Amino acid sequence: DAKTTQPTSMDCAEGRAANLPCNHSTISGNEYVYWYRQIHSQGPQYIIHGLKNNETNEMASLIITEDRKSSTLILPHATLRDTAVYYCIVREYYGSSNTGKLIFGQGTTLQVKP
């Protein structure tokens, strides 16, 4: 089962920041937080991942709380093309017995509106 909880859906105005929350209260020390998104009729696309520090790349920023029990994905200037299902995934580091597989939940459907 997925180890994360996300809102089912969210709306965001075009040009504004989209803040997508994720709860992962049972995360353990060797587990990373990953975000993927899936645009309609396409395969999932990697966005960003982190362990405990905040991370930023050209697509988004990831803010992880100090206790690591929740995180927020931030799309700084949402566009219509960012309309997609966003998946927050807790993934075990591959070096342990788990091979680091992705366990997807239901995700958050983000609708960016003009």
Place this chain on the structure above:
Amino acid sequence: EAGVAQSPRYKIIEKRQSVAFWCNPISGHATLYWYQQILGQGPKLLIQFQNNGVVDDSQLPKDRFSAERLKGVDSTLKIQPAKLEDSAVYLCASSLVGFREQFFGPGTRLTVL
């Protein structure tokens, strides 16, 4: 670089028939995954290969599903015989060995009538 290729993109069959899907991963990616995505749900891992060996097939319904990855490159996923509940999108993904992002193909949409 070229992405993960899958074929066919769409397939319609009747229950109890057989079907096969093909995947060509990104060049150099040793790890290959097959996922099943039922409408309205997130993808579910069916099987993971590293080179041509199976790493995880715990969620693969082995009585009807089979997969192979000969020569550690291309892979095929077969369903025989298909059931109505197998209607889904079958996604193939690949990654470099280890703790790396997975790159997904466009998927094959299977409809079982």
